[in-house]
Amino acid sequence: MTTDVRATVMEGRLASEPLKSWSALKILQRGFRGVGSFLLILAIIFIIIARWEAFPRFGWIDPFLLPRFSDVVQNTLNLFKTGEFFKHFNVSVVRISVGFFGGLCLAIPLGVFMGWFKTFEEYVNPLVEACRNSSVLTLYPIFILLFGIGEKAKISIIMWGTVWVVLLNAISGVKNVDPVLIKSARSMGMRDLSLLWRVILPAATPSIITGIRLGAANSILILIAAEMIGSNAGLGYMIFYYEARYAIPEMYGGVVFLAIMGLAVNEALFRLERRLTSWHEKSIYFGT
Amino acid sequence: MTLPLAKKKGLTAQFVFRKTVAIATFLFIWQVFPTLEIISPRTLPPLSVVLTKLWQTIASGEMRIHIAISLKRALSGFSAAVAVAIPLGFLMVWSKKVHQFFNPIVQLFRNTSSLALYPVVLLIFGIGETAKFIIIFWTAAWPLLISVIDGVRAVDAIYVKAAKSMSISTVALFFRVILPSTIPYILTGLRISATRSMVALVAAEMLGASSGLGYLIFDTQNKDEIDKMYAAIITLISIGMILNFGLIRLERRLTVWKRSA
Numbered sequence: 363m364t365t366d367v368r369a370t371v372m373e374g375r376l377a378s379e380p381l382k383s384w385s386a387l388k389i390l391q392r393g394f395r396g397v398g399s400f401l402l403i404l405a406i407i408f409i410i411i412a413r414w415e416a417f418p419r420f421g422w423i424d425p426f427l428l429p430r431f432s433d434v435v436q437n438t439l440n441l442f443k444t445g446e447f448f449k450h451f452n453v454s455v456v457r458i459s460v461g462f463f464g465g466l467c468l469a470i471p472l473g474v475f476m477g478w479f480k481t482f483e484e485y486v487n488p489l490v491e492a493c494r495n496s497s498v499l500t501l502y503p504i505f506i507l508l509f510g511i512g513e514k515a516k517i518s519i520i521m522w523g524t525v526w527v528v529l530l531n532a533i534s535g536v537k538n539v540d541p542v543l544i545k546s547a548r549s550m551g552m553r554d555l556s557l558l559w560r561v562i563l564p565a566a567t568p569s570i571i572t573g574i575r576l577g578a579a580n581s582i583l584i585l586i587a588a589e590m591i592g593s594n595a596g597l598g599y600m601i602f603y604y605e606a607r608y609a610i611p612e613m614y615g616g617v618v619f620l621a622i623m624g625l626a627v628n629e630a631l632f633r634l635e636r637r638l639t640s641w642h643e644k645s646i647y648f649g650t
Numbered sequence: 651m652t653l654p655l656a657k658k659k660g661l662t663a664q665f666v667f668r669k670t671v672a673i674a675t676f677l678f679i680w681q682v683f684p685t686l687e688i689i690s691p692r693t694l695p696p697l698s699v700v701l702t703k704l705w706q707t708i709a710s711g712e713m714r715i716h717i718a719i720s721l722k723r724a725l726s727g728f729s730a731a732v733a734v735a736i737p738l739g740f741l742m743v744w745s746k747k748v749h750q751f752f753n754p755i756v757q758l759f760r761n762t763s764s765l766a767l768y769p770v771v772l773l774i775f776g777i778g779e780t781a782k783f784i785i786i787f788w789t790a791a792w793p794l795l796i797s798v799i800d801g802v803r804a805v806d807a808i809y810v811k812a813a814k815s816m817s818i819s820t821v822a823l824f825f826r827v828i829l830p831s832t833i834p835y836i837l838t839g840l841r842i843s844a845t846r847s848m849v850a851l852v853a854a855e856m857l858g859a860s861s862g863l864g865y866l867i868f869d870t871q872n873k874d875e876i877d878k879m880y881a882a883i884i885t886l887i888s889i890g891m892i893l894n895f896g897l898i899r900l901e902r903r904l905t906v907w908k909r910s911a
Contacts, residue, residue, distance in 0.1 A: 402751070403754045406751070406754050427773060484668050485668055485671055488670070488672055488673055489672035489676055492673060495845075495887075495891050495894055496890065497852055497886065497890050498849065499849055499852040499853055499856065499864075500852055500864075500867065500886045500890075502856075503867050503871040503883070504880075504883065507693050507876070508693055582763050583763045583849065586763055586765045586766055587765050587853045587856075590768070590853070591853075591856050591857060591868075598765070598766075601766065601769045602857075605773055610773065613769055613770070613773070614770070617766050617769070617770060620762070620763060621758065621761070624763055625757075625758065625761045628761050
């Protein structure tokens with residue numbers, strides 16, 4: 363059991379190690395050394411882009427396989443202008459937000475409930491573990507069978523990918539609240555509801571947020587896969603479509619955009635985490 | 651002496667019950683609901699039908715071919731990732747400068763969904779086995795790389811200083827101090843990358859393959875052979891779980907020293 367908890371915490375770190383070095387404000391606070399590393403990062407990004415521009419230009423890489431960076435930017439801007447891009451973007455955003463937030467709305471209350479009623483949790487746990495460990499994409503055909511090829515199947519598979527991770531993290535968060543906190547609240551005559559609201563939920567927040575970050579990473583992965591496998595709109599479809607049409611610069615534009623989107627989501631969740639757990643630095647991570 | 655033993659025995663019976671009752675209920679519903687046509691057996695055939703089909707496809711050797719191909723793809727990508735990412739991870743945190751140099755790239759790619767790169771891989775390597783190998787390798791490599799980096803950075807500085815004060819050589823420092831304390835991280839990383847490489851495997855096989863379990867699932871769904879589809883899904887999920895379980899066992903065995911301390 364302990365290894366599992368550690369695995370999920372670890373997974374959370376993997377999905378999104380705080381991007382300290384990326385946030386300019388923090389770097390300024392850190393002073394000169396920080397500025398140095400910020401410049402280093404800028405330099406590295408610059409070098410990557412410069413190589414991306416130079417290699418195809420001088421023919422060191424086949425420009426068909428890797429078009430010049432400037433071409434990619436130009437073509438992607440074109441997609442922005444024609445509105446083609448936003449068509450796919452909107453579809454993807456609707457899918458992922460309904461699936462992901464729907465999953466959160468289901469999983470967090472249920473997880474808190476299950477963490478609270480430990481006996482119930484003990485009985486259900488093996489099933490939850492089994493669901494979590496079964497590869498999501500494997501189940502996609504079943505969802506298609508149940509809901510057809512439309513939006514429902516995609517949204518529900520994203521939801522499925524979100525629910526279990528968040529659920530398990532919420533359960534372990536609630537279960538692992540320091541008993542001293544609960545006992546002292548009780549000894550001060552706190553009733554169940556306010557105990558839940560004022561002690562248990564705040565104490566479980568870091569773990570829940572780890573789950574949310576993992577769930578977000580999962581849901582982006584599943585979104586792209588679902589859109590590639592059977593769809594006619596969305597960013598995943600767009601990338602695949604342009605690849606099939608040999609519109610390679612546009613394809614790279616989509617890939618770069620997805621990469622930036624991943625970074626942005628991660629950074630946003632990291633900030634949310636810092637805000638919500640500012641009172642609770644560190645202690646839950648890697649006490650082991 | 652007898653009392654705790656009896657108590658322990660009672661606990662195990664209860665333990666077994668607790669561990670199995672939910673899954674048993676699930677399997678029971680799977681069997682009964684389609685039989686009574688509460689759920690249409692066309693979308694969900696009863697468990698017994700699926701298991702019979704599973705047995706038939708295994709006996710006829712058809713399933714074995716797909717299992718072998720999927721395993722070959724998954725294991726070659728995964729083991730290549732292990733062979734490359736673990737040493738590379740250690741190299742990347744060799745010194746602060748090196749780590750700072752590589753960190754931005756690592757941060758960028760850890761957050762890039764590997765499947766987003768699949769079209770690029772297809773473009774460069776074609777639809778063959780190489781593309782599948784590369785995408786599984788890529789998916790599996792990042793969690794491993796990151797867990798090695800995190801593990802080395804989490805080594806207690808006191809151990810390193812103590813070892814150095816006893817004038818340990820760099821090689822010995824690595825093998826006797828850094829490597830052992832990194833192992834729990836590496837094992838966690840192994841499990842995560844095993845799970846992710848299964849996802850990548852299924853995606854790659856669904857997107858343009860003519861064999862393998864992922865292909866079988868998608869193909870049978872298209873041909874409306876639903877019981878066979880469920881049989882393939884069960885097989886694939888079992889493989890994933892066996893892999894995961896094996897890695898948990900390995901983790902327990904290799905980190906005994908940590909538990910006892």
